[in-house]
Amino acid sequence: MKAVTYNNVLCDEKFTQHSDQTTLEYLEAQGVKVNYHCRDGTCGACRCKLNYGSVVYTIEPLAYIRDGEILTCCSQPTSDIDITSQY
Ligand code: FES
Numbered sequence: 001m002k003a004v005t006y007n008n009v010l011c012d013e014k015f016t017q018h019s020d021q022t023t024l025e026y027l028e029a030q031g032v033k034v035n036y037h038c039r040d041g042t043c044g045a046c047r048c049k050l051n052y053g054s055v056v057y058t059i060e061p062l063a064y065i066r067d068g069e070i071l072t073c074c075s076q077p078t079s080d081i082d083i084t085s086q087y
Contacts, residue, residue, distance in 0.1 A: 002077040006032060007051075008085035017077060022058060024072040034072065035085060041074040048072055053081030 005014045006027055017026045024046055027034045037045035041061035047069050055075035063071060070083065 002053075003080040004077060005051075005080075005082040006034075006085070007083065020076060022073055023055070023070075023075055023077060023081070023083070027072065036073055039073045041071050044071065046072040047086050048083040049086060051082040051084060053077060053079045053083075055081065 002017045003014060004017050004023060004026065005012070013032065015026070015030050019026060021029065024034055024036055024039070035045050037043040041059055042063055044063035044065070047063070047065060050068055050070045055070050056078050057075050059074045061071045061074055065071060072083070
């Protein structure tokens with residue numbers, strides 16, 4: 001069970017993730033509008049700033065990410081995380 005806090009210009013919401021979905025899939029299942037395009041780690045549209053916590057990638061991402069950023073479409077939290085949408 002991981003706490004996922006998602007921040008963007010429209011909301012600051014906190015959820016508790018019980019499943020092994022990607023963070024993107026999990027947030028969508030909660031009804032959160034999140035940015036995405038390819039859903040396979042190549043475009044970078046789902047890029048978020050990782051304010052704290054850690055994730056593991058389910059596939060090796062090809063999109064460029066800076067230190068402190070994650071791709072939600074191909075990662076799962078390994079701890080409580082706090083993320084901020086870049087859009
Ligand atoms: S949706 Fe394209 S990298 Fe995540």
